[in-house]
Amino acid sequence: MIYADNAATTKLSGTALNAMLPYLREAYGNPSSLYSLGQQAAEALAEARQTVADCLHCRPEEIYFTSGGSEADNQAILSAARRGKARGKTHIISTSFEHHAVLHTLQKLEKEGFTVTLLDVHETGRVTPQQVAEAITDDTCLVTIMYANNEIGTIQPIADIGRLCRERNVLFHTDAVQAAGHLEIDVGRENIDMLSLSGHKFHGPKGVGALYVRKGIPLTPLIEGGAQERRKRAGTENVAGIVGMAAALKEACDHLPEHTAKVSALRDKLIAGLDAIPHGALNGDRNHRLPGNVSFCFEGIEGESMLLLLDDRGICASSGSACTSGSLDPSHVLLAIGRPHEVAHGSLRLSLCEENTEQEVDVMLREIPQVIDYLRNMSPVWRKLQKGECSYVIQ
Amino acid sequence: MIYADNAATTKLSGTALNAMLPYLREAYGNPSSLYSLGQQAAEALAEARQTVADCLHCRPEEIYFTSGGSEADNQAILSAARRGKARGKTHIISTSFEHHAVLHTLQKLEKEGFTVTLLDVHETGRVTPQQVAEAITDDTCLVTIMYANNEIGTIQPIADIGRLCRERNVLFHTDAVQAAGHLEIDVGRENIDMLSLSGHKFHGPKGVGALYVRKGIPLTPLIEGGAQERRKRAGTENVAGIVGMAAALKEACDHLPEHTAKVSALRDKLIAGLDAIPHGALNGDRNHRLPGNVSFCFEGIEGESMLLLLDDRGICASSGSACTSGSLDPSHVLLAIGRPHEVAHGSLRLSLCEENTEQEVDVMLREIPQVIDYLRNMSPVWRKLQKGECSYVIQ
Amino acid sequence: MLYSEKVMDHFRHPRNVGILEHPDGVGEVGNAKCGDIMKIYLKIDQDTVSDVKFETFGCGSAIASSSMATEMIKGKSLDEVMDLTNKAVAEALDGLPAHKLHCSVLAEEAVKAALKDYYDRHNIAYDPKQFSSIDCEGCH
Ligand SMILES: Cc1ncc(COP(=O)(O)O)c(C=O)c1O
Ligand SMILES: Cc1ncc(COP(=O)(O)O)c(C=O)c1O
Ligand code: FES
Ligand code: FES
Numbered sequence: 001m002i003y004a005d006n007a008a009t010t011k012l013s014g015t016a017l018n019a020m021l022p023y024l025r026e027a028y029g030n031p032s033s034l035y036s037l038g039q040q041a042a043e044a045l046a047e048a049r050q051t052v053a054d055c056l057h058c059r060p061e062e063i064y065f066t067s068g069g070s071e072a073d074n075q076a077i078l079s080a081a082r083r084g085k086a087r088g089k090t091h092i093i094s095t096s097f098e099h100h101a102v103l104h105t106l107q108k109l110e111k112e113g114f115t116v117t118l119l120d121v122h123e124t125g126r127v128t129p130q131q132v133a134e135a136i137t138d139d140t141c142l143v144t145i146m147y148a149n150n151e152i153g154t155i156q157p158i159a160d161i162g163r164l165c166r167e168r169n170v171l172f173h174t175d176a177v178q179a180a181g182h183l184e185i186d187v188g189r190e191n192i193d194m195l196s197l198s199g200h201k202f203h204g205p206k207g208v209g210a211l212y213v214r215k216g217i218p219l220t221p222l223i224e225g226g227a228q229e230r231r232k233r234a235g236t237e238n239v240a241g242i243v244g245m246a247a248a249l250k251e252a253c254d255h256l257p258e259h260t261a262k263v264s265a266l267r268d269k270l271i272a273g274l275d276a277i278p279h280g281a282l283n284g285d286r287n288h289r290l291p292g293n294v295s296f297c298f299e300g301i302e303g304e305s306m307l308l309l310l311d312d313r314g315i316c317a318s319s320g321s322a323c324t325s326g327s328l329d330p331s332h333v334l335l336a337i338g339r340p341h342e343v344a345h346g347s348l349r350l351s352l353c354e355e356n357t358e359q360e361v362d363v364m365l366r367e368i369p370q371v372i373d374y375l376r377n378m379s380p381v382w383r384k385l386q387k388g389e390c391s392y393v394i395q
Numbered sequence: 396m397i398y399a400d401n402a403a404t405t406k407l408s409g410t411a412l413n414a415m416l417p418y419l420r421e422a423y424g425n426p427s428s429l430y431s432l433g434q435q436a437a438e439a440l441a442e443a444r445q446t447v448a449d450c451l452h453c454r455p456e457e458i459y460f461t462s463g464g465s466e467a468d469n470q471a472i473l474s475a476a477r478r479g480k481a482r483g484k485t486h487i488i489s490t491s492f493e494h495h496a497v498l499h500t501l502q503k504l505e506k507e508g509f510t511v512t513l514l515d516v517h518e519t520g521r522v523t524p525q526q527v528a529e530a531i532t533d534d535t536c537l538v539t540i541m542y543a544n545n546e547i548g549t550i551q552p553i554a555d556i557g558r559l560c561r562e563r564n565v566l567f568h569t570d571a572v573q574a575a576g577h578l579e580i581d582v583g584r585e586n587i588d589m590l591s592l593s594g595h596k597f598h599g600p601k602g603v604g605a606l607y608v609r610k611g612i613p614l615t616p617l618i619e620g621g622a623q624e625r626r627k628r629a630g631t632e633n634v635a636g637i638v639g640m641a642a643a644l645k646e647a648c649d650h651l652p653e654h655t656a657k658v659s660a661l662r663d664k665l666i667a668g669l670d671a672i673p674h675g676a677l678n679g680d681r682n683h684r685l686p687g688n689v690s691f692c693f694e695g696i697e698g699e700s701m702l703l704l705l706d707d708r709g710i711c712a713s714s715g716s717a718c719t720s721g722s723l724d725p726s727h728v729l730l731a732i733g734r735p736h737e738v739a740h741g742s743l744r745l746s747l748c749e750e751n752t753e754q755e756v757d758v759m760l761r762e763i764p765q766v767i768d769y770l771r772n773m774s775p776v777w778r779k780l781q782k783g784e785c786s787y788v789i790q
Numbered sequence: 791m792l793y794s795e796k797v798m799d800h801f802r803h804p805r806n807v808g809i810l811e812h813p814d815g816v817g818e819v820g821n822a823k824c825g826d827i828m829k830i831y832l833k834i835d836q837d838t839v840s841d842v843k844f845e846t847f848g849c850g851s852a853i854a855s856s857s858m859a860t861e862m863i864k865g866k867s868l869d870e871v872m873d874l875t876n877k878a879v880a881e882a883l884d885g886l887p888a889h890k891l892h893c894s895v896l897a898e899e900a901v902k903a904a905l906k907d908y909y910d911r912h913n914i915a916y917d918p919k920q921f922s923s924i925d926c927e928g929c930h
């Protein structure tokens with residue numbers, strides 16, 4: 001099996017699993033309990049918090065553990081909105097290709113009377129700091145822009161946006177779910193006020209995430225109850241999950257340059273190979289791109305059938321993002337970068353990690369064109385294009 | 396070590412851990428992914444949902460997985476409140492000794508204009524169906540009453556309350572975090588509309604829970620984003636955690652009568668032994684009580700020092716609930732059953748499970764009186780009581 | 791751990807626990823309602839604390855704070871006792887968790903209440919302002 005869907009989720013690393021096991025076995029205390037077994041769990045949490053903080057270059061008391069990236073996004077945005085409303089500011093700036101955890105939260109706020117500006121991300125899949133500068137008004141309480149896009153892998157100019165927001169005194173949140181563990185992040189240097197991450201995107205466990213909130217910025221609980229997470233996130237802590245996430249993040253950050261070099265070489269080979277397929281095109285900027293992300297649109301075919309055939313050939317890939325696979329709509333991300341509906345349906349995302357090999361890339365480069373050919377051969381759309389009855393969108 | 400704090404959290408069962416391990420190792424797919432690895436995870440989720448549904452006697456599509464009991468409580472209550480508000484009903488009935496996940500959510504709703512009636516739970520730690528009947532008005536949109544209390548273990552007349560709410564056409568939610576896996580629950584027969592549970596209270600993993608919502612009752616997401624959990628709870632699913640929770644719940648329900656018999660015998664022996672300590676008293680009703688719960692107040696001493704000394708002697712116990720141990724206030728539960736502040740401070744909760752032994756009970760019955768004596772000997776409050784300078788609250 | 795080794799040592803092996811039969815000064819602060827009461831007994835010879843005992847109803851850090859405070863004032867002149875601060879008690883214990891700092895406040899107040907009682911009983915003049923901090927308002 002070739003697993004090329006690391007943007008959907010990753011294999012738990014051995015290091016992370018080993019870090020978790022004691023907390024799934026004998027060290028099962030509740031971190032809020034006074035006795036040694038409980039305090040042992042509390043110490044594990046404290047260590048994990050320090051580890052995550054070290055990776056982001058912040059202080060441990062600025063880290064809140066959540067049940068994943070979605071919860072972190074929801075809480076960050078709602079919290080900033082509450083703070084904004086209290087100050088009479090109800091305008092939020094974001095982009096049109098954010099994850100649904102962000103977009104749906106913004107839609108909820110719109111119903112409550114907030115105004116949301118979604119910046120255009122261009123064909124490149126990138127916003128510019130100027131766009132942000134121009135969109136900020138006296139009414140703006142939050143800018144939330146993802147660090148890197150989950151479907152097309154484009155990296156945003158976060159440090160520039162951060163500087164600008166700080167100058168204009170506007171809160172800046174970034175959904176770094178795809179970036180954490182894959183890109184060098186320094187929340188201080190990049191002037192990030194809030195940042196979301198999710199364990200399972202960097203070989204940590206599923207169902208655990210973290211929210212960084214800069215000291216001094218008030219955070220509103222999304223889940224009310226006990227006094228956990230300094231009263232900002234109630235619920236008995238997922239100790240094993242948190243410990244596993246921290247171990248995975250440390251491992252990823254410790255090997256960042258090495259993994260980046262390896263993975264981006266594989267990515268570039270894959271991109272070069274797929275570029276040879278006619279009437280296909282890479283989605284998003286070629287350079288400002290996650291080390292592992294390869295995203296293409298191929299004319300005349302539909303994504304799901306491509307994925308199923310690739311699965312038959314032992315290749316795990318995706319079309320758009322995993323969490324919208326229940327839906328029939330084409331990816332809002334691909335529409336946002338200007339792909340027409342018919343082309344957006346023919347998308348393929350391959351997302352690599354350091355465990356992928358050059359040999360696997362070779363296999364993919366052999367299988368994928370075959371599958372595309374096969375599907376095009378039975379596609380009425382493709383036939384029309386070939387006959388010149390309509391014209392190619394992608395040359 | 397004697398672990399007697401199973402109401403705070405439990406040891407993950409071997410069955411549950413073994414069920415989880417494949418999903419922490421090779422079966423790491425995202426349940427939303429189309430390829431086999433993803434579908435394998437999706438099937439595991441479906442099976443877990445069926446298992447949990449079987450244990451509660453409902454349908455799988457009535458189960459929503461969450462990150463724990465707190466999240467389930469928050470979502471159930473907020474969701475019912477939204478529905479109520481849409482119909483112009485803004486009155487909620489609950490009790491004064493609910494878990495903070497419920498009470499704090501109700502406080503939040505009060506700030507939004509809801510009216511909350513907290514029913515008295517009497518010295519017995521129980522509400523009566525009559526109280527509920529009398530409290531319901533035309534404006535009532537929700538009754539939320541816990542199945543069993545986490546500190547004093549008293550069981551509420553859930554089926555009667557359920558019948559009554561159904562007759563009066565009012566939604567009924569119950570926080571069954573302490574009951575699931577420990578008491579026979581049948582949501583249909585008991586006319587329960589919504590029910591919260593949490594994996595780690597019945598030898599499942601921490602950081603995962605479930606919300607039962609009767610078919611036809613609309614549920615509002617607390618966490619927005621992807622299409623997971625039929626669009627009612629976004630975020631990549633904690634597959635391993637969910638599978639582990641389901642396995643643990645099944646194991647608990649399969650052995651319910653047997654465990655109940657064993658654990659309640661241990662409980663009764665412990666209660667009988669502690670009853671012999673002068674100026675101490677059992678908290679809550681003697682009969683309508685969780686099989687494992689032993690909760691006492693002892694005059695003249697303070698709970699935390701008792702716990703630390705018991706820890707030195709290898710006994711893990713608690714005073715009130717685990718998640719408020721960061722706070723100095725006496726337990727709101729003990730105040731609710733009428734214990735004065737000074738007595739509420741001297742509380743001890745021992746919560747047993749089927750792994751505890753009679754020998755352990757004997758050790759506890761030897762050690763606890765010694766610790767109480769020792770602390771009373773250095774307590775100025777105890778001296779005064781002994782000298783007759785003030786009078787005992789507990790005879 | 792919730793508490794430092796020092797706190798646990800004083801909690802497990804409290805120094806000077808008990809009562810003095812004929813004390814020269816007794817101070818009691820806190821109230822059982824709040825979950826903490828400390829009582830300090832002083833024996834004073836020639837303006838020096840020649841003996842001290844305590845009783846405490848309270849948490850681990852309350853017992854440790856009382857124990858440490860009695861050690862810190864034993865054999866000290868009354869001027870030195872007057873200089874005892876809750877901060878010094880907490881530091882001598884290698885720190886206390888933030889929400890337990892008030893236990894060290896209670897220890898300082900109990901000592902000072904005992905000293906004040908000694909002055910009152912013996913009609914020794916003092917500046918009442920020195921003892922103005924003895925109240926429970928600011929505790930929680
Ligand atoms: C009665 C009750 N409700 C809710 C909860 C919250 O569950 P969790 O900590 O898993 O979120 C608990 C335990 O912590 C509980 O005992
Ligand atoms: C950019 C981005 N944000 C948020 C999320 C949500 O994270 P989770 O599924 O862990 O809640 C994901 C992935 O699913 C993502 O890729
Ligand atoms: S003793 Fe409780 S407030 Fe001072
Ligand atoms: S005496 Fe109660 S917290 Fe210290």
